[in-house]
Amino acid sequence: MNFFRGIVRAQGQIFLQAGWGPAVFALAAMTVASAWFALAAMTVASAWFALAALAGAAVQAGCALALAGWDDARGLHRLREGGTRAPSGIPGPDPESSRVGARALARSRAGVIPAEVDQGLHGFNGALTGCAAVLACGPGIPAALWTLAGSAVCALIVWGAPKLSWPESLPLLTGPFCLVNSIAVAVAVPFERTQGAVVPLGSPVHDVLAGAVRGAHQVILGGSVLGGLLVLAGMFAAGWRAGVWAAAGTLVGTLAGFVGIGQGPAASGLLGYGAMLVTVALGVAFPARGSRILRIGVPVLAAALTVPLWWVITAVGVAPYTWPFVLVTWTVLALRSRQWRAGEARHDER
Known part of the structure; x- marks a missing residue:
């Protein structure tokens, strides 16, 4: 259910909305434009939802293990220093409470990834990329390659922007989609094909x-x-x-x-x-x-x-x-x- 919710909400995030209503109506509007738009958007959102969720789970598990190990090491150090024993008979803090504390801290540090995914924030630039690819090339292998490559670059931009000191006061919005697909259009197809119907x-x-x-x-x-x-x-x-x-x-x-x-x-x-x-x-x-x-x-x-x-x-x-x-x-x-x-x-x- 969380998976489906995340990929649907990604369509609503195009309009800066995380609720079900905007997302469902956005999908319906995509289908009116072209059923291929909706298919490409949902496919890309699904892929990046899965990848982001896996990355979040890996980071969370890594933090939990590292913190639990740090707590165990701290307890061993206290034993060597003559520290007191926990009620369970194990040196330092109680092991169960340590594991719970580590998991909680891991969630506080890494939980932002699953939360963003659940809100649909991972995928809407890729969803728009799928629409742009189908519009420019029509359904087919070129559009599929454009969608996969373009959405991957969008995901890299979203992932890398905070690490490159991108200002927190400026949300990325649909900037990654614009950058990637404007370049792709300039390289691959005549610009006039993006201008809309007369x-x-x-x-x-x-x-x-x-x-x-x-x-x-x-x-x-x-x-x-x-x-x-x-x-x-x-x-x-x-x-x-x-x-x-x-x-x-x-x-x-x-x-x-x-x-x-x-x-x-x-x-x-x-x-x-x-x-x-x-x-x-x-x-x-x-x-x-x-x-x-x-x-x-x-x-x-x-x-x-x-x-x-x-x-x-x-x-x-x-x-x-x-x-x-x-x-x-x-x-x-x-x-x-x-x-x-x-x-x-x-x-x-x-």
């Missing part, structure tokens, strides 16, 4: 609304109204705040894109998905402290900034994927962390 244009109001809904689906490389409605339903299943911020974000991005870039990209949903993820991140997952104007204004302004950033990224010939979301969110969180540190420094001076 949709017939209608009235401005219709295109803005339809584009906003399609934008929710573009997060997982889809582009249909039905898929977008499923994604938004999943966000509301996570809670009214997540749903409202998601809907507001994709609407702001689509409207800004309609005015600043053009009706075609806006109606296709290409300008709403980054804005949607930004508002969910800054409005729900990492909300700001302060006045209501600040808590609302920052996510909305950041959502609007994803539109010109999307244009710049595509203009230089890089597959945008969720780069606008990642870069804008990192910038806001970095500025917030810097402001917090400056405030702490001023407080210490006083």
